Amino acid sequence: MQLKIFPFLLITVVTAWQSQVPYTRHFTLLQSLATPNNDINEEIQSGRLLEGGAVIDFSSVKASSKAEAALAKAREALTGKPPLAHSTILGINDDVVREVGHPLGQFASQEDIQSCAAYLRSIAPKDLFVKRNNASSEPSFTSEQIAEFQTLLSKAFEEAGEVTSAFAKTFYLGTKVMGSEAQRAIWAVYVWCRRTDEIVDAPRENNEDMLHDLSLWELRLENLWKYGEVVDVYDLCLLDSLVRYPNLDITPFLDMIRGMLMDVPGLGQDRYEKFDELHLYCYRVAGTVGLMSLPIFGCAPDYNDEVAREPALSLGVAFQLTNILRDVGEDAVQRKRVYLPQEDLKRFGVTEEQIMAQRVDENYIELMKFQIARARKYYERARRGVFMLAEESRLPVQVSIDAYGKILDKIEENGYDSLTKRAYVDKWEKLSIVPLSWYRTLDVSRTWPLPGDKPVHSLAEV
Structure with missing residues (x-):
C-alpha cells in the first residue's frame, strides 16, 4: 500500500445505518463516541481506552519481535562507525527526482554542509545538543559566512518545498498561508517522512540492504537530535527546524521507523487479527506525523500540545484508515496484503479469497x-x-481533513467497491475544497456552520 504521508468531516449519524449492521460491541462504541458529550480533557485525565488502545501512549509497544531483532542486528554492524555522506542522498531515489523534475540536494559541498551545521549548533538554545568529547571550541562566524549559510538553507528549504508539493499538492497549498518559519519546518518534517518511506519501499534484492539503510537512518536521526550532526542538505532543514522548535520530540520519528518495519514482508505483519493491532500500525505510519507537527503548528492561547495530542493522533489514524479502505483491492492483488482486521471479515462474512478474487x-x-x-x-x-x-x-490541517475525508465519499459513490475501483479526488475537486476549508477554520463557522456541518463550539460540546 502506498503510504500517503501528511495528507492532515463529518461523522455520519450512526443511527442511520444501525439497522444495516449487526448490533455489536464495536457498534456500541462507535455510537458512544458520536455523542455530544466527549470531552478530550476528561478522556486524557481518566486514561479512557478507545477502540485500538490508549488515547495517548503507544510508545511502549514495540514492532514485531522479528522486525526489532533484525533492525537491532543491522544496527550492531554500525557500532562505532559515524554516518558518512553517500554519493546518492539516502531516501531521495530516482522516483522522487522524477516527481520533482530535476536533481535534488546537489548544490552544496560536504564542507559547506558541515560548516552550516556548526553555525546552527552555535545559535541553538543552550544545552539543546550534547558536545562530543573531541569537539572543538565554540566557532565564530563572520557576517559574510552567515549570509552564505542562509542562502544554502534557503535553497535546501526550497527543494524541500518542491518535494512536498510533488507528493502532497493540496497540503502544500495549505502550508503557503503559514508563516515562513513554520512553513519551512513543516516541509522539513515532510521530507524526512518521505525519505523514510522511500528507504523502506525502494526495490531491493533482499531485506538486509533495506535494514542496513534503515538502521543507518535511525542512527542519523539520533545523532541529529543528540549532537546536532548532519549528513546532507535536507538534514540541515531538520536541524534548523529543531533549533527553532526545540520542543520537537524524537519519539514519533522513531515510532514511524517502527511502523515502516510493520510493512516489510517477512518481518512485519501481513494480517491484523484485531483492530487494536491495525490501530497501532496507523499510529506509527501516520499518527506520528501529527505529533511531529504539533510543536510547529502551535496551539491557540487556551490550549497546549498535550491537550492537542489526541486529535493529532486521531487525524493520522483517520488518514491511514482512509488509505486502507481506498486500496483494499490494490493491496490484495499487487501485494497479497489484507489490512482489514480479520475479526471484522469474519463478523461480516467476507473471506480473503473473496477479496483476492475482487x-x-x-x-x-x-x-x-x-x-x-x-x-x-x-x-x-x-x-x-x-x-x-x-x-x-x-x-493546511483543515484542507487535509476535507480532501482526504472526501475519499470516503467517493468510495460510497462507487457503490462501496474498493476492490475493482479506486476512489479518486481530482485536482479541481481538491482546489474547490480550499475556500470551504478556509471558512471552517474561522471562529464564525462554529456559530454559523456550513450546510451539513456539525457545529464545533468547545471541547465539552463535541
Missing part, C-alpha cells in the same frame, strides 16, 4: 459501511483539534 457482494458492502463509519469517527475526533491550533496553522 468479488463485491452485500457482505462486503456492509463491511465497508462499517469501516467508513469507523474512519469518520476518527475524522470527527480530529476536527475538534483544528481550533486548538494557532490561527495561521489551521488551514
Whole structure:
C-alpha cells in the first residue's frame, strides 16, 4: 500500500445505518463516541481506552519481535562507525527526482554542509545538543559566512518545498498561508517522512540492504537530535527546524521507523487479527506525523500540545484508515496484503479469497459501511483539534481533513467497491475544497456552520 504521508468531516449519524449492521460491541462504541458529550480533557485525565488502545501512549509497544531483532542486528554492524555522506542522498531515489523534475540536494559541498551545521549548533538554545568529547571550541562566524549559510538553507528549504508539493499538492497549498518559519519546518518534517518511506519501499534484492539503510537512518536521526550532526542538505532543514522548535520530540520519528518495519514482508505483519493491532500500525505510519507537527503548528492561547495530542493522533489514524479502505483491492492483488482486521471479515462474512478474487457482494458492502463509519469517527475526533491550533496553522490541517475525508465519499459513490475501483479526488475537486476549508477554520463557522456541518463550539460540546 502506498503510504500517503501528511495528507492532515463529518461523522455520519450512526443511527442511520444501525439497522444495516449487526448490533455489536464495536457498534456500541462507535455510537458512544458520536455523542455530544466527549470531552478530550476528561478522556486524557481518566486514561479512557478507545477502540485500538490508549488515547495517548503507544510508545511502549514495540514492532514485531522479528522486525526489532533484525533492525537491532543491522544496527550492531554500525557500532562505532559515524554516518558518512553517500554519493546518492539516502531516501531521495530516482522516483522522487522524477516527481520533482530535476536533481535534488546537489548544490552544496560536504564542507559547506558541515560548516552550516556548526553555525546552527552555535545559535541553538543552550544545552539543546550534547558536545562530543573531541569537539572543538565554540566557532565564530563572520557576517559574510552567515549570509552564505542562509542562502544554502534557503535553497535546501526550497527543494524541500518542491518535494512536498510533488507528493502532497493540496497540503502544500495549505502550508503557503503559514508563516515562513513554520512553513519551512513543516516541509522539513515532510521530507524526512518521505525519505523514510522511500528507504523502506525502494526495490531491493533482499531485506538486509533495506535494514542496513534503515538502521543507518535511525542512527542519523539520533545523532541529529543528540549532537546536532548532519549528513546532507535536507538534514540541515531538520536541524534548523529543531533549533527553532526545540520542543520537537524524537519519539514519533522513531515510532514511524517502527511502523515502516510493520510493512516489510517477512518481518512485519501481513494480517491484523484485531483492530487494536491495525490501530497501532496507523499510529506509527501516520499518527506520528501529527505529533511531529504539533510543536510547529502551535496551539491557540487556551490550549497546549498535550491537550492537542489526541486529535493529532486521531487525524493520522483517520488518514491511514482512509488509505486502507481506498486500496483494499490494490493491496490484495499487487501485494497479497489484507489490512482489514480479520475479526471484522469474519463478523461480516467476507473471506480473503473473496477479496483476492475482487468479488463485491452485500457482505462486503456492509463491511465497508462499517469501516467508513469507523474512519469518520476518527475524522470527527480530529476536527475538534483544528481550533486548538494557532490561527495561521489551521488551514493546511483543515484542507487535509476535507480532501482526504472526501475519499470516503467517493468510495460510497462507487457503490462501496474498493476492490475493482479506486476512489479518486481530482485536482479541481481538491482546489474547490480550499475556500470551504478556509471558512471552517474561522471562529464564525462554529456559530454559523456550513450546510451539513456539525457545529464545533468547545471541547465539552463535541
